[in-house]
Amino acid sequence: MSIVDKVRELCGTKKITIAELERSLGLGAGTVSRWDTRIPGIDKVQKVADYFQVSTDYLLGRTETPYYALTEKDEPSIQADLERLIEDLDGLKYSKETEEFSEETKELLIASLEQAVRIAKMEAKRKYTPKKYRGES
Template identity: 45%
Template structure:
């Protein structure tokens, strides 16, 4: 997928046009479409990447990972380990995985799964925010 195709896909996701992106980032009209036939300035590619909150490597097709702070397989494994540690700790210290003061067997299974899912999402969000905050600029 070319640079322009990736930008077009991002525009469709965000429901904006090339012209709107060009105006917002401060590049000349029709510039993005010309990138199929000519090499863009790296500063302009960086501006577009910043606008869409993606990495320049993603725009240039060097990776399919949109953001440098997206979670890797290793990160996902760590999320699951942390979730299990929290659930085990709750069960060990309180005699149950705390959910409305009931054990998982007494709790509606669907409610308990939503509780665990919310905890998993919170751990993922925290991990992404930490990666975004603490990743050195040289890796962006």
């Protein structure tokens, strides 16, 4: 995937056009599109990376994941958080109708909690990781 494709994809996630991005960053019209045929200046690449809060390595294709993507190192803390949440749910063994949760309901609830913990972890990494640790070149 080219740098222009990645920028286009990131623009889609923010629901903006490339032209809007260029205006926001003070880049000339068509600057990003020309990156398909010309090598962009690092200052411009850095502006785009900062805007989307991703690493320059991600934009340049050196890594396939933004700096805030989950890694194997995150798994132990995700599992620990999930276990704590499940333990806290032991007090909620019964639904409103005072029937015990079915095994299927328990599994669905745990899967939902795990997904929520993963999303929260990614958002925390995206929001709170200092620039010097974002894997930028």
